[in-house]
Amino acid sequence: MSARAAATGSVNLGQGFPDVDGPSAIAERAAAAVLAGQGNQYPPATGIPELRQAVARHQQRFYGLDYDPDTEVLITAGATEAIAAALLALLEPGDEVIAFEPYYDSYVANIAMAGATRVPLTLRAPGFRPDLAELESKITGKTRLLLLNSPHNPTGMVLTRAETEAIARIAVDHDLLVVTDEAYEHLTFGRPHVPLATIEGMRGRVVSVGSAGKTFSFTGWKVGWATGTPDLISAVRTTKQFLTFVSSGPFQYAVAEALALPDAYYTDLAADLRAKRDLMSAGLREIGFGVYQPDGTYFITTDISPLGEQDAMEFCLALPDRAGVVAIPSAVFYDDHPADGRTMVRFAFCKRQEVLKEALSRLSVLGS
Numbered sequence: 001m002s003a004r005a006a007a008t009g010s011v012n013l014g015q016g017f018p019d020v021d022g023p024s025a026i027a028e029r030a031a032a033a034v035l036a037g038q039g040n041q042y043p044p045a046t047g048i049p050e051l052r053q054a055v056a057r058h059q060q061r062f063y064g065l066d067y068d069p070d071t072e073v074l075i076t077a078g079a080t081e082a083i084a085a086a087l088l089a090l091l092e093p094g095d096e097v098i099a100f101e102p103y104y105d106s107y108v109a110n111i112a113m114a115g116a117t118r119v120p121l122t123l124r125a126p127g128f129r130p131d132l133a134e135l136e137s138k139i140t141g142k143t144r145l146l147l148l149n150s151p152h153n154p155t156g157m158v159l160t161r162a163e164t165e166a167i168a169r170i171a172v173d174h175d176l177l178v179v180t181d182e183a184y185e186h187l188t189f190g191r192p193h194v195p196l197a198t199i200e201g202m203r204g205r206v207v208s209v210g211s212a213g214k215t216f217s218f219t220g221w222k223v224g225w226a227t228g229t230p231d232l233i234s235a236v237r238t239t240k241q242f243l244t245f246v247s248s249g250p251f252q253y254a255v256a257e258a259l260a261l262p263d264a265y266y267t268d269l270a271a272d273l274r275a276k277r278d279l280m281s282a283g284l285r286e287i288g289f290g291v292y293q294p295d296g297t298y299f300i301t302t303d304i305s306p307l308g309e310q311d312a313m314e315f316c317l318a319l320p321d322r323a324g325v326v327a328i329p330s331a332v333f334y335d336d337h338p339a340d341g342r343t344m345v346r347f348a349f350c351k352r353q354e355v356l357k358e359a360l361s362r363l364s365v366l367g368s
């Protein structure tokens with residue numbers, strides 16, 4: 001879709017990357033690291049100590065979680081590698097993994113790579129809330145792991161504290177491991193993110209995953225992390241050893257500084273995205289889209305049926321020519337129940353306000 005956006009001169013609201021880089025002081029720190037020879041050669045296998053300490057401090061500062069930077073924090077090539085390494089480390093062929101559908105695309109691939117079986121817990125419009133009775137009913141003797149994502153891409157659903165506690169209870173009752181993809185932990189618009197690891201009884205069974213790309217708007221740097229008990233993290237590290245071994249040396253120094261940015265950085269990031277969400281929700285609604293307002297992430301899911309459209313795939317393929325805008329048909333994230341996403345389209349709103357306004361102005365041809 002990004003290639004199609006470039007070829008047609010369309011406004012690209014498909015792929016989720018910000019069109020403004022993160023703080024320039026942090027970019028300068030990365031440049032300084034390169035010039036000073038920091039991280040230009042293989043960094044330590046678990047990540048540089050400064051970054052592991054910064055991740056541990058971040059978990060303490062925002063969530064009151066205590067992790068030992070030497071044994072309980074692992075730096076990865078983005079959240080993507082942390083998730084891949086965790087799933088490959090913790091799953092055996094034949095294990096079942098329950099995950100929210102629609103799925104972030106790498107989950108489907110990683111579960112298949114591990115030889116495991118994915119079991120969907122489908123999030124349905126309008127609220128996209130997980131049905132926790134259904135979750136429990138899907139657990140079998142083969143269920144090994146829950147793969148959670150909140151704030152959730154693509155729906156923007158953010159689990160409540162009560163839901164998080166209920167999931168924790170289920171994990172304990174059925175002795176399950178949990179991998180939590182918290183890439184959008186700071187991108188919430190009201191309801192704060194509650195890490196599952198903060199719930200009593202969870203620390204020993206959760207691998208929590210974060211993303212500097214999402215939190216600091218440097219998606220190309222591919223710096224992420226996993227936190228968990230020494231046993232879990234050592235299993236993830238052993239797998240990571242043979243995926244990338246290490247990555248992003250100089251960027252690790254910059255991310256260590258970024259994590260220590262004052263609270264204002266984090267609140268401004270969320271406030272900026274909230275304003276963009278409101279702009280897009282109102283604009284898309286006015287054009288005639290059904291809008292499912294997200295509580296987090298930088299994606300907004302819409303329903304095109306009020307526009308008289310029935311097939312989001314066809315709609316999105318034609319959209320660059322019809323309106324000069326690129327968006328993603330949500331059916332691509334519904335691997336098991338594509339019919340649930342048939343009329344849904346996802347727009348990314350991590351773009352400058354003028355870009356979003358231009359997209360809305362172009363999309364207004366659909367409503368006329």
Ligand SMILES: Cc1ncc(COP(=O)(O)O)c(C=O)c1O
Pocket residue numbers: 016077078079080081104149152153181183210211212213214219222223224
């Ligand atoms: C839910 C989710 N997890 C993980 C990632 C990837 O994060 P990273 O770029 O840090 O690998 C993304 C990126 O879009 C995402 O949406």
